[in-house]
Amino acid sequence: MTLGSRYQILALAGSGTMGTVYRARDLELDEVVALKVLHASLADDASTIERFRREAKLARRITHPNVARVHDIAEHDGLKFLTMEYVDGESLASVLRARGALPLVEVRRVARAVCDGLAAAHDAGVVHRDLKPDNILIARDGRIAVTDFGIARAVVDRDALTRTLGALVGTPAYMAPEQIEDPDNVDLRCDLYAFGAVLFELLTGERAWTGPNLFVVMSRRLGEPPPDPRALDGAISEALADVVKRAMARQRDDRFSSAGELGDALETCLSSAAEPRSRRPRRPTSSSLAATKTVAVLPFRYVGPPSDEYFADGLTDDLIDTLSMTRGLRVRPRGMTTTLKSIDVDPREVARTLDVQVVVEGSVRRMGTATRLSARVIHVSDGIQIWAQRFDVAQGDFLVAADRIAHGIAEALTADLTTSRRHEASDPDAIELYLRGRRELRASWSGDLSGAVELLESAVARAPADPNLVATWALALSRLAFLQGGATRLRARQAAERAVVVAPNLGESWVALAATRVYFGDQIGAAEALRSGVHRIPTSGRLRAALARVQLEVDVLDEAIRQLETAMQLDPTVPDLTEDLARAQALRGAWTEVDALLARPVDDDHGRLTRAVHRARLDLWRGNAVEVPDAVIAANIAALPLKVLLLQRDVARGHVTHDRLDDLEAEAMLPRPRFSLLLWQLFAELSAILGEHDRALAAVGRAIDGGLVDAAWLRRCPLLAGLRRDERWPALVARVEELAARLRGIVGSEADGL
Incomplete structure (x- = not known):
């Protein structure tokens, strides 16, 4: 877009109380300038504009290398803007x-x-x-x-x-x-x-x-x-x-x-001042990483056979994922924009609804074996189109083109995109399988993942060296192993070890490696993998969230909350982030924060079920009634989590039979090492509420025998207060405390250096 037939917009530099600053090219002088578009509240006042002209004229008298020069004030279609020297930095x-x-x-x-x-x-x-x-x-x-x-x-x-x-x-x-x-x-x-x-x-x-x-x-x-x-x-x-x-x-x-x-x-x-040895730079916090530009990626419109609509969904997801890991941007999660799919929307109305400065929109058109991808970036307050591009690509180049779009958007927003570029095309069929598999993985995260794993495994078989395919496949297998256990654990470990070789710069690889090490009882190795991964890829929200979960369990709560908040800034699409943050606040007794977190919207049936189970658990911790949303029951998904939720509700009401508690105990005994630990914890809590002290204590022992390291839960969970007074308790938890102390040395606030 060109303003005043002279200034070509190159990128969005920033926004302030008085206007929006763009990097632009002065076509007459062929030089880059800073162009500040004044907010309408200022630009609509004639006397203010006249004062701006006088001040700009006065400011031009300053000629000094430590002052950015002011050039002029001009207008384009009602937009008033200042041009100034551009300082590249x-x-x-x-x-x-x-x-x-x-x-x-x-x-x-x-x-x-x-x-x-x-x-x-x-x-x-x-x-x-x-x-x-x-x-x-x-x-x-x-x-x-x-x-x-x-x-x-x-x-x-x-x-x-x-x-x-x-x-x-x-x-x-x-x-x-x-x-x-x-x-x-x-x-x-x-x-x-x-x-x-x-x-x-x-x-x-x-x-x-x-x-x-x-x-x-x-x-x-x-x-x-x-x-x-x-x-x-x-x-x-x-x-x-x-x-x-x-x-x-x-x-x-x-x-x-x-x-x-x-x-x-x-x-x-x-x-003459000596540098004080005691002074050191402040370690960045979540606010240090806070984005300066808020962005909504609208669902890309699809034109083509309905059976291939997942290409548009895949491009939208890929852009959200990549831009979410970009320092300097805060991207709204896909759940906030999903409702806008397949409808015509006014970008300015979207911006007001989602409270964003920038909207990304585009389309995907299938043309035989080729695909046309179009995208544009709009700064909504002034309607300026910052960037637009169109790509005609073969199917095997789909992810390469998506990567080029993401880098183009980041450059247009003057953001620091740290992910590496994809340079090589993949097998066209592998791309199709990958996009379908990734969509299935997200839709079934807490349910049956066998279909997603099968699709991703087929994709990797066709493109065994593609980092994105291998890393996503490893992550899916590690999640399936969490839910199923058994022989899947070995497959997951092999996939994760392969992923850190093929895709060492993707957070999914390290998360999968850490998870599979836990499944084989190597908690120390898992913590070391997470720490190494975060140091290597500090912008991975998924990695930081995984590290925070270890910190949460070993009772480094302040650091865990910091990492979870940072992860949410980096990538709000990571599963269970809000629930983990709510649990951390509950362990601190910060119930106001817990309620605020659990009131956040959830965008799919699996997410609503997961949220309901977590809410029920924390309601039981503080003696509240448990409500089961009708929408969760109507969705009728993920039989075991729903069974747990209904059991939590009935325990809170005092309406539960021993056979239902026996059913949960039987589920916990199945060979699913990591998932079984969670079930034993839930079983212990419900038994404690029902006054079955010895049964609750035995459940804690079974969890510890299975590799539990959740020292924070053992120390702080309100429902375990009676167990902590039992003379058998110190000996029971001694192993956990010893392992937790070792893990704190790896992931604790003084050790991670992040």
């Missing part, structure tokens, strides 16, 4: 999210550049008024530049009708007190205050002012002295802390008088 905000507190040598470099840039702007009579890490750019060549000069001023100086809104312009975490109290009476020292707040964050990894809402954040700086960074890091020198506090002084007359003076003071402190 990342924002300081992105660096802080990923790394936390920076080494002093880097703080010094940022401080010098920003102070020099501010000094040049102030000398030209321009005050920024909204300085923050998002507006400090670090180029790939090391240059540091401050951007967005003049934009905040243009908004603040709106007419009297909007001036009260102008008081809130700026970012609360970095705004000077006078911007809150008297926004019409500010000077260059508000920029010094803002940079003091940025310095606080550079040194500590935390914001200077925090609070549960906007007004708390703003009021704290009005009633409290500036915070001391040494309260968070005692290794920071007193002189450096004093500079930060002076820059953030409540009264502007107590601050430095100029950016140059602040820069000189920082240079004095930082030029």
